[in-house]
Amino acid sequence: MSDRKKKILAAIVEQYIKTGEPIGSKSLLEYQPMPLSSATIRNEMAELASMGYLDQPHTSAGRVPSHKGYRYYVDNLMGSTELDEKMRKHIESAVSEKSGDAESLLSRAGEVLADLTNCAAVSTTSVGESAVIKRIEMVPMGTRTVMLVLLTSTGIIKSKICRADSEITASLGESFYNIISAALVGRPLCDINLAKMQTLAASVGSDAFAMLSLLAGVTELAHDAAQVDVRLDGQSNLLNYSELEQNAYELMEFLRKGEPLGNIVNLNKNDIDILIGKENRYKQLERSSVIMARYSINEQDGGTIGLIGPTRIDYAKLIPSVKYLTDLVGRILTKALEEN
Amino acid sequence: MSDRKKKILAAIVEQYIKTGEPIGSKSLLEYQPMPLSSATIRNEMAELASMGYLDQPHTSAGRVPSHKGYRYYVDNLMGSTELDEKMRKHIESAVSEKSGDAESLLSRAGEVLADLTNCAAVSTTSVGESAVIKRIEMVPMGTRTVMLVLLTSTGIIKSKICRADSEITASLGESFYNIISAALVGRPLCDINLAKMQTLAASVGSDAFAMLSLLAGVTELAHDAAQVDVRLDGQSNLLNYSELEQNAYELMEFLRKGEPLGNIVNLNKNDIDILIGKENRYKQLERSSVIMARYSINEQDGGTIGLIGPTRIDYAKLIPSVKYLTDLVGRILTKALEEN
DNA sequence: ATTTAGCACTCCATGTGTTTGAGTGCTAAC
């Protein structure tokens, strides 16, 4: 691709991101003066279109970047990807070490990203499948209610309030606690399932057997801790983009379900991935772009943070934001883990 | 209002709820045969319109119920408000005593209501302002991290993970715990604020003073527990109603913010309130109807459960659903409280 | 005194040109 073509493609992409209107040869020159006539631009645009970088809504309309065009722009043409100073400050003031645990940190991160970008923000906790149970706590809350707390080797803390089948006396509680603590601490999360818990209960006799619903609670807790938590912020921002309006409901429902969000991208630590329009494997996202990055905790793969918006999105501005936020979250979580 | 007018108004409301199209005199007769000619219907409709029960989108269109018309229908004309058997089963299978604490029970309730009605569902926990701190627990999670757990006299359980300013040794933790426990148990939630906590810390010396961020954590926790939690489910359902499409973004943002949702209605225990269209005090809801009820816990005012949909909503079906669900949640929470 | 048939009227929705303008592709001259 000639330098001139590159320059023209970049100008079209940038202009289209700004205006959302198809770009014609003449109006392109107004925006980005070049020592060329509109006829030359026209010829170049026709070639770019036949190469697949531009689309044409209809014969006599201007050109619009295709997803291939955006892709080329992002990979090769996009200018400096410096983070805007104002954005950096915003991010830093929202996301700090004081945020407590990973979940609340990520929820702050999602909020600020959605706010800053006018897109939907997705954030996930790190996958906990390989984690090992470090500690279990049981805090009595009432005659039949306890709060179970689980701490994993990866620093994930989960708690759950459970109601027992019968009253929990002090001695019953203590023996139950001792049994599950002894049996489970040091075991990987994915090892724990209801069947095993029941045989465990059976092996120690009737005391623990009276606590079946607590065992179920522990199992659920372990399951929850192994699960990736997906948080979504600012979905409603997407309603402001007319190009997404037609499938607004489908898109919203897709995002709400959240399950597949972890699977949108396929990333290694510290990686950033950008999926533009039809590059997405989910049909609901074919008019959207996804910018997502994975943070690392202590050199290990962590969760992901990213955003979802229309394809016509300011890549040059938003990519560094996602990158910066992801790195920051990774650093904070690494520090928090080291301290424990 | 004559019996005939009542019958006609009811028929119009019901038909309009079904079709969403303005109803004409002739098409009304097709739907609901009466021993009358269309001309008579026309006269009656004209009168109903001049009385304010019907609106007319334009001169030559059919009639649409005004909010006053819906109101009259709901108050006087609506047939039996029996709960559909299928719905009852759905509700019961989703909301049961096993759901653990109040928050997860309410989240189940909201989900099932949103699903069943294709509307947005709102649920709030009971207001905890008058509650008293029953117990505080502090579970160490790491060298600098603890989990604080608060239990109130009204059965609300809240927990929070806090990072201390410095390492928490066993003795430091214990003395901190003893101090706050002694100082706060039995005190009403609204009594607790940061200034008081700091003077408390100052009065007991440097040990507790080293734990300022934990004190802040306790304060926040008390604040959280006093706060009404607002949950929202199924917002995206509202995108399916064309009459809400125009202000979809404003409506979504209004709901997302959640703060005013507790103030939409003004209810006593066991009461149900229905606000139709412009009866709502918030402009964002002027095209919507709200059906909301308050549950009671142990004869005391609890939180609210309800739904938000377009004004064209099947009142006869949905009102009993909300009522039943609210009663059920109240019963379960009352039972849970009694057992503790 | 109601009820109803009949009729003129209204107005949206739909469809059909017509015009306008931004844009294209091509060709021939530079």
Next chain:
DNA sequence: GTTAGCACTCAAACACATGGAGTGCTAAAT
């Protein structure tokens, strides 16, 4: 290789006719 020029295209905007569902009114029927 570049550009001026020109014929052509097509969506969007506008005007205009048409049809139909609906109304309100009046006068006759019950």
